[in-house]
Every structure is written in structure tokens, then in C-alpha cells.
Amino acid sequence: MKKFFSAVLAVIMVLALVACGSNQASSAASASTPASDSPASSASSAEVKVEPITVRISAGPSGGNNFLICAAFADQMMKTFPEYTISAEISNGTAQNIRATAENEAQMCVAMSDGAMYAYEAGREYTDLEAGQFAYVAGGYQTIIHFMVPANSSVESIYDLKGSKIAASQGTTCQYYLPIVLEAYGMTTDDVEVTQLQLADMMNALSDGTVDAAMHITSYPLAAISDVAATKGIKILNIVDKEAEYIHENYPFFSPMIIAGGSYQGISEDVQTIGTLNTLICRSDLSEEFVYNFVKTIMENNDTLKNVHPKCGDFNLDNTLTGAVIPIHPGAEKYYKEAGIL
Incomplete structure (x- = not known):
């Protein structure tokens, strides 16, 4: 009887050793398999989870340069970050854009450099606004x-x-x-x-x-x-x-x-x-993550965007800071430092 139990115990030990070796081999094979072959890693490395946000860009007259440019930017951003909801809004120009942004009807807008400066300072025609509520995002066409x-x-x-x-x-x-x-x-x-x-x-x-x-x-x-x-x-x-x-x-x-x-x-x-x-400015309290992603996206998709509208191409690293007459938003500043122009 003792011999019988000894034989059974030996068989169990052998089976356990075989199973262990099989698991180790499987683990080694998994470690050596390229990450791209794994379904979990098939997603593009460019996909980054971001906090959902809705941003309206007060742009300009329908069919005008500024409206078409902002619409192109919005479309590119939503392709890159599906969590974002962005729209270009019709307006009659800088003054309306600035006031819409001050009232949070828009969170970003197109403004001529002088409009941006006086809005930030609450000067000239903007003396009724609170000073310091705008920040610089990017500069575009002359x-x-x-x-x-x-x-x-x-x-x-x-x-x-x-x-x-x-x-x-x-x-x-x-x-x-x-x-x-x-x-x-x-x-x-x-x-x-x-x-x-x-x-x-x-x-x-x-x-x-x-x-x-x-x-x-x-x-x-x-x-x-x-x-x-x-x-x-x-x-x-x-x-x-x-x-x-x-x-x-x-x-x-x-x-x-x-x-x-x-x-x-x-x-x-x-x-x-x-x-x-013509510059893009925003509310100073706009999400730093969003502004960083916005600037990075329009700068690094410049060739694609200028095929949509030629003036989109003027929002580039060579001239983007020319119109920076107000403080740069921290999100934009972060990207410009990474790009080596600050």
C-alpha cells in the first residue's frame, strides 16, 4: 500500500513540474511578443485621454477668413481629441468677439493685436471690462x-x-x-x-x-x-x-x-x-490642458490645415509670437517652450 501511495505522489509531482514549466514558457513567449501584436496595445500612441470640454471660438462673419480658419481648427481638434466639442461662432469682428469671450458666451476668440491689448488692459473702447481676464494663444496672418x-x-x-x-x-x-x-x-x-x-x-x-x-x-x-x-x-x-x-x-x-x-x-x-x-486669445481661466493641446495640434498639423484654408498656414511657429502683446496662456507657454521658441 505504501508503495502504491508513493507512486501516486510521484506522478502528481511530475505533473505539477510540467505545468509550471509550461506556464513559465508561456510567460516568456508573451514577454518576447511585440507589443503591437497585442489587441490591447493596438490603439495609436497618439491617442491621449483628456478631460471633455466644450469650447466656442468667436470668429467673424460667415464665409470670412477668420470664421473659416476657426472652423478648420475646430474640426482638426475634434478629430484629434474626440472628447472635445469645439465650434466656430459667427460674429461681426474683434469687438464682438472680445465681449462674447468676456461674458463667457465664447471661451476663445479672434482679435486684432491692438484689440487684444486694450481688452486685457481694459483700455480704449473696453474700459467697462475687467482687466486681466484674457490670455494669448497664437498669432496668425498679417x-x-x-x-x-x-x-x-x-x-x-x-x-x-x-x-x-x-x-x-x-x-x-x-x-x-x-x-x-x-x-x-x-x-x-x-x-x-x-x-x-x-x-x-x-x-x-x-x-x-x-x-x-x-x-x-x-x-x-x-x-x-x-x-x-x-x-x-x-x-x-x-x-x-x-x-x-x-x-x-x-x-x-x-x-x-x-x-x-x-x-x-x-x-x-x-x-x-x-x-x-489676427490673433487667437482666450479667457485666462480656460483649461491649461485644452490650450496646450489646441496649440500643439494647430502647429503640428500646419501643412494639413493650410490645405483647408491658406491663411491657416500663417498660424505657425515662425510668427505665432509676433502678436503676443498680452501674457501668454500657461498651456500655450508650455508648448512654445517645448518647441524651443520661448
Whole structure:
């Protein structure tokens, strides 16, 4: 009987050793199997779980550059982060964008650099807002001052315009930008006769000689300007040297910029002038994680986005900080430091 039990015990021990060896072999095989072969690891390493959030971007008129750009950004973000709900919202421009963001109807918006600065400081037309409630996200495409005279005009410099009739486009350009430019040339609006007109009417007035000069700020080329350049001919006056330096030092949202020669018929050489950027700003309390992911996504998908809309391509690492005239949001700052531009 003892021999029988000894034999049974021996068999059990052998079976246990075989099972143990099999498990060890299985573990070793699993460890040596590439991670990509495992169903659990088949998900893209780019997929990162994020906190769901809804963000509205107050952009601009439907069909306009800013609306289309923001819509492209929103679409790319939601493809990359399905947890996010982002929308581009229709507006009539910077002032409405800023006020919508201040009231939390939007959490991010497009603003010209000067609008961003004065909104942050609660200055100029934003004295009723609380200061410090905005932060900088990214800078995009240029909007450049076009100070124009007829091609056959004897005027060669803004200095020559004292006593002249000047038309400026309605709103910020006439109310704020024209006085800044005149100031750099030792003049005020009292030294000229100013007419505030819509763009089409202003270009007609320049074309038919009702005014001596016209000023507008825009990206280029602009069809309304191109039409007059082709039919009547124009000169675009330079804003350069000490005058441009004066403007930048006293109004830092303006920087030297160039209208490339050939952009308008009859203007073969580069025009040196000044301009500002269309920027993205946000509420200072917007999620740091979201802003980091937003900036990273639009910067690292630049080639894809500019195929959707060419101006999306101007939101890039080369110029994104040019319009940073208010504090940079911590989420954006984190990415810019990683990218080596801060």
C-alpha cells in the first residue's frame, strides 16, 4: 500500500513540474511578443485621454477668413481629441468677439493685436471690462496698412499729405489707426480733412479724385484695391525708418511689415509699411490642458490645415509670437517652450 501511495505522489509531482514549466514558457513567449501584436496595445500612441470640454471660438462673419480658419481648427481638434466639442461662432469682428469671450458666451476668440491689448488692459473702447481676464494663444496672418494715393499723384510721403483730403475705412482704421500714423509724421487729424467711408466707397473716391489719399488695413492682395490698381493705378506709401520705429515703440501691436512687389498691378517693388496680426486669445481661466493641446495640434498639423484654408498656414511657429502683446496662456507657454521658441 505504501508503495502504491508513493507512486501516486510521484506522478502528481511530475505533473505539477510540467505545468509550471509550461506556464513559465508561456510567460516568456508573451514577454518576447511585440507589443503591437497585442489587441490591447493596438490603439495609436497618439491617442491621449483628456478631460471633455466644450469650447466656442468667436470668429467673424460667415464665409470670412477668420470664421473659416476657426472652423478648420475646430474640426482638426475634434478629430484629434474626440472628447472635445469645439465650434466656430459667427460674429461681426474683434469687438464682438472680445465681449462674447468676456461674458463667457465664447471661451476663445479672434482679435486684432491692438484689440487684444486694450481688452486685457481694459483700455480704449473696453474700459467697462475687467482687466486681466484674457490670455494669448497664437498669432496668425498679417493685416497690413495700405496708405494709397493715385498713381499720378505728386505725393511721395505721408508728410506731403498735410492739408489733404484723406478717406479711411470705417471703424477702427479711421477712429484709431489713422491718428496713430499721422502722429508719427507730426500731424493730427486737425491737419487733414478726414472722411470715413466703407471700403468700396473709399476706393471709388480715390479712383475719381474725390479724395487725395485712402487708408485701409487688410491682408493682401485685396480685390477692391486690385481693381483700382488695374484700372486707375495707385501708389502705396512707405511707412518706414524712424516713423515705423516710433509707431512700434509707442503702439507695440504694430510691427514693420511688407507688401510684396507685384501684389498689385503697377507696384513692382516691395512696400515697407506696418501692420498687426489676427490673433487667437482666450479667457485666462480656460483649461491649461485644452490650450496646450489646441496649440500643439494647430502647429503640428500646419501643412494639413493650410490645405483647408491658406491663411491657416500663417498660424505657425515662425510668427505665432509676433502678436503676443498680452501674457501668454500657461498651456500655450508650455508648448512654445517645448518647441524651443520661448
